[in-house]
Amino acid sequence: MNYYIHHRDDVLSTNKAQELTEKLELRGHTCTQDNPEIIITIGGDGTMLHAIHNYVDILDKVKFVGIHTGTLGFFTDYTSEELDMFVDDFDGDYHIFSHALIESRCYGADDQLRHQVYALNESRVENIIQTQTMKVSINDEYLEEFRGNGLCVSGQIGSTAYNRSIGGAIIDDTLQALQLTEISGIHHRHYRSLNSPLVLNPKAHITFESDSFEGAMLIYDHLNINLHQTKKIDIFFSSKHVNFIRFNDNSYYMRLRSLF
Ligand code: NAP
Ligand code: MN
Numbered sequence: 569m570n571y572y573i574h575h576r577d578d579v580l581s582t583n584k585a586q587e588l589t590e591k592l593e594l595r596g597h598t599c600t601q602d603n604p605e606i607i608i609t610i611g612g613d614g615t616m617l618h619a620i621h622n623y624v625d626i627l628d629k630v631k632f633v634g635i636h637t638g639t640l641g642f643f644t645d646y647t648s649e650e651l652d653m654f655v656d657d658f659d660g661d662y663h664i665f666s667h668a669l670i671e672s673r674c675y676g677a678d679d680q681l682r683h684q685v686y687a688l689n690e691s692r693v694e695n696i697i698q699t700q701t702m703k704v705s706i707n708d709e710y711l712e713e714f715r716g717n718g719l720c721v722s723g724q725i726g727s728t729a730y731n732r733s734i735g736g737a738i739i740d741d742t743l744q745a746l747q748l749t750e751i752s753g754i755h756h757r758h759y760r761s762l763n764s765p766l767v768l769n770p771k772a773h774i775t776f777e778s779d780s781f782e783g784a785m786l787i788y789d790h791l792n793i794n795l796h797q798t799k800k801i802d803i804f805f806s807s808k809h810v811n812f813i814r815f816n817d818n819s820y821y822m823r824l825r826s827l828f
Pocket of ligand 1: 611613615642689727729730
């Protein structure tokens with residue numbers, strides 16, 4: 569098989585990438601940057617996110633599998649101590665797990681589409697400079713006027729990432745859902761919003777509208793764009809998918825245990 573290794577820049581990950589290349593070459597696999605079928609990441613879950621964004625325009629042509637240089641992650645199925653097991657499994661059968669990305673479309677005045685971006689973990693509007701006020705609608709139906717630092721939209725996969733730090737629920741890997749979670753919402757006598765994390769049907773469309781997103785960013789996974797000329801943001805599950813290869817079946821709860 570043609571593969572390519574995307575590794576974190578630390579010494580351990582770099583050495584493991586070299587070691588793995590040698591082992592896979594002995595089995596007749598070719599490491600190539602031109603049209604690889606499989607992207608192997610070595611590092612952490614963050615490394616996998618970076619790799620996916622590198623290939624975001626050709627996600628239908630590549631599949632991903634991760635090796636973690638720490639403990640097991642959510643996107644990584646092997647630790648760097650298990651290279652030999654990985655090399656044996658690499659010749660065997662595998663399952664493909666496909667996950668929809670979260671799409672965010674930002675519109676300016678006169679409804680002109682300004683940005684269209686994709687995230688695996690989450691897409692969030694966050695303003696750390698001034699109180700962000702925004703109207704929130706679900707499937708074009710008004711829900712609330714939010715005030716605070718921002719709102720985070722995550723999927724099942726991202727439920728253990730930023731969403732978890734702001735009090736969102738962890739969603740197990742047999743469920744698909746979109747989750748809307750507040751980031752430092754203001755709740756007192758004058759202003760109130762839902763406050764609780766809201767778990768939605770995966771077909772839901774979430775819309776944020778404001779006269780001013782001055783100072784706010786749209787942060788999607790590790791990337792960001794400035795929202796200063798944005799008036800409206802639509803967030804929903806995209807038709808764009810990322811495909812993960814699974815050779816083994818580490819349970820979700822085993823991954824969850826190694827998270828904390
Ligand atoms: P990063 O350092 O690559 O990632 C931050 C941490 O989040 C790392 O420990 C990473 O695990 C972990 N992580 C990533 N995806 C995860 C998932 N689906 N489930 C559980 N843990 C996960 O930072 P970055 O380059 O900015 O990466 C962006 C991601 O980091 C964002 O999508 C966001 O979810 C997360 N993040 C979290 C916080 C927070 O919790 N307060 C703040 C900023 C960003 P590894 O160590 O295995 O790489
Ligand atoms: Mn990172």
